Amino acid sequence: MEGSSLNDVEPLSEQDVVDEALARDGQHYLAGWRLHAMTAALFLSLFIATLEVSIVSTSLVTITNALHAFGISSWIVVAYLLTYTGSLIIWAKVSDIFGRKSIICLALLVFIVFSGACGAAQSIIQLVIFRVFQGIGGSGVYSMVMVIVPEMVPKPKFAAYSSFVSMVFALSYLLGPVLGGVININGAWRWVFLLNVPCGAVALAFLLLVIPRAFPDHAVIERSKEKSPPKNMILRKLDFVGFLLLLAASVFLVTALEEAGTQYKWSSALVVILLVLAALSWLGVIGWSWFVDHKETSVEPVFTWRFLQNRVFMGALLNTIFSGVPFTVAVIEIPQRFQAVNALSPLQAGLRFLPFALSSPVGAGISSVFVSKLKVPPVVIVILGSILQTIGAALMSTLPASQIIIAENYGYQVILGFGLGLNIAGLMVLTPFVVEKRDLAVAMGAVTQFRIMGGALGLAIATNVLNTYVKSHLSASIAPQQVSTILSSAEEINVLDPAVRSTVRAIFGHGYNLQMKVLIGFGAAQIPASLLMWGNHVKMPE
Structure with a gap:
């Protein structure tokens, strides 16, 4: 315009930016009270589903004392972790057929019903x-929140909502051990599970009320004239074979590691069969991934063969x-150690676990700043995190086996937690830039799924190590029946x-230290794995 200058141009408001985005993608997004109610319901659902991973950490001793099963306490965690990660992709795929609203409500209903069942278990x-x-x-809730949030708001607002999702995750992991400790003050461990029933019911009511029936296509003025493919055609794309194989592989391996050396000998028929x-x-x-990739099939694989050919992603x-x-x-x-070795209550154990719980999200936040602001390559962050994990685990393995808690314990927790936060966030940032765009959703799911699967395997190994050590050393101090x-x-x-009590607690202390020595190996193993990711072709956006 004649006579105008750059200084005369009025800057765009946030609403102008959003309106421009709406005009570009032609999608109608929720706004006002409906958007806020839907956001609150989604985040509450995500919070309680994620909380179930960590809230039992300070409750396991109380639960297994009541049910007389301390030796197999890790199964309470492993059982949830295996299915929590095993069906992430299937839930997302099915929602393409039956709609986002119906699937997230179904997933939340399943979570609520079986939370109540857990609370009533005898x-x-x-x-x-x-x-x-x-x-x-819980897997369905997690999966659907990850799918719905990007569809709920325009791209200019997605960064803010994505940060809110991260905050919900951090808050749930942080509050889990402490909340579990509070609930168990009076031995009311059943509320660890029953708490999900009223909270989940509130979230479910809001989701039924505020999510439009045809979300996210609820207000498209002019739909495409092309007919949607029949549902049976879409169902054929679901990789049920890959899903079942991956779940079976995880379950068989975890079960073998849980039972070997404790309930059964390593040479027993059951353990050998499970390992085979x-x-x-x-x-x-692996074979199914190759078959789907090299043969003309309509299946969209849970784990594509292209991943195995990608050195950086592997x-x-x-x-x-x-x-x-x-x-x-x-x-x-760590919370179990505070109870078994240091004779602390569940609440005290949760509070003394806060250094780890706080340092891990701090490490994740600093990792993001290093990558986005300082342009530090993610692989460098990952290697640094691996080194800190190794050091932290090594220091934790030197803790006194007595009932005394030394101040250094909290510093060691910070080093371990901070290193893990750096590593996890660095891998999440790196992943989108080392896989093809068509594989991004599966790749992000795989990173989450394999991390928790690794956790389930590690927990089985750690429990086996502790139980084997305790059984072999207690027999010299007390009767087999005891x-x-x-x-x-x-x-x-x-x-x-x-x-005798001091001797027994000391044996448990040495057993927990032995667990930390096992973690040294897993921390060190991350370093050569990180070197596979090294390459000049991994470019981060400016």
Whole structure:
């Protein structure tokens, strides 16, 4: 315009930017009270589903004391983790057929029902079975929130909403151990699960009320004239074979590692059969991926063959598995140590676990700043995180095996947690830039799925190490019947004579230190895996 200058141009407001985005993509987004109510309901659903991973960490001793099953306490966590990560992609794919609203409401309903069932369980077997189905529901909630949030707001607002999602994750992991400790003050461990029922019911009511029926196409004025493909055609794209093979491979391997050396000998028929089935299932996953990629099929694989040909992504995936081990083991075992060795209450254990719980999200935040602001290559951040994890685990393995808690304990937790935060965030930032665009959704899901799968495997190994050590060393101090009683209920330590009690707590302390030595190996293994990711072709956006 004649006579005008750049200084005369009025800057665009935030609403102008949003309106411009709406005009570009032609999508109608929610606004006002409906958007806020939907956001709150989604984040509440995500919070309670994620909270279930960490809230049981300070509750395991109380739960297993009540159900007389301390020796297999890790199954309460593993059962949820396996199904929580095992069906992420299937839920997202099915929502393309039956709609976002119906699928997230179904997933949340499954989570609520089996949370109530967990709270009513009368035996450890019942609890583990109900946790399996609770994990399936939690997986659907997690998956659908990740799908719905990007569709809920225009791209100019997505960065802010994405940060809110990260805050919900951090808050749930942070509050889990503390909240579990508060609930267990009076031994009311059932509310660890029952709490999800009223919270989930509120979230479900809001989702049913505010999500439009045809979301995200609820207000498209002019639809495409092309007919949508029949649902049976879309169902054929779902990789049920790959999903079942991956789930079977994880379940067989975790079960073998849980039972070997404790309930059964390594040479027993059950353990050998489970290991063979696990190996065959993993080979099946690889073979099926190759078949789907090289043959003309309509299936969209859960794990594409292109990943196996991508050196950088395979390095990231290996790193993800290895880092999942110390993260999950630390979240579960450190609070248990405070109770079994240091004789603290669940609440006290949760509070003394805060250094780790706080330092991990701080490390993740600093990792993002280093990459986005300082342009530090993510692979450098990942290697630094791996080194800090290794150092932190090594220091944790030197803690006194007595009831005394030294101040250095909290510093060691910070080093371990900070290193894990750096590593996890660095891998999440790197992944989108090392895979093809068509594989991005599956790649991001794989990073999450394999991290928690690695955590489940690591927890099985750590539990096996502790139980084997404790059984072999307690037999020299107390009667075999007492050994079985203590492994069924750690509370039984308190009824022993003071001298024997100190010996037993010291043996548990050495067992937990041995677990940390195992984590040293997984931390160190991340370093060569990180070197696979090194390459000049990995370019981050300016």
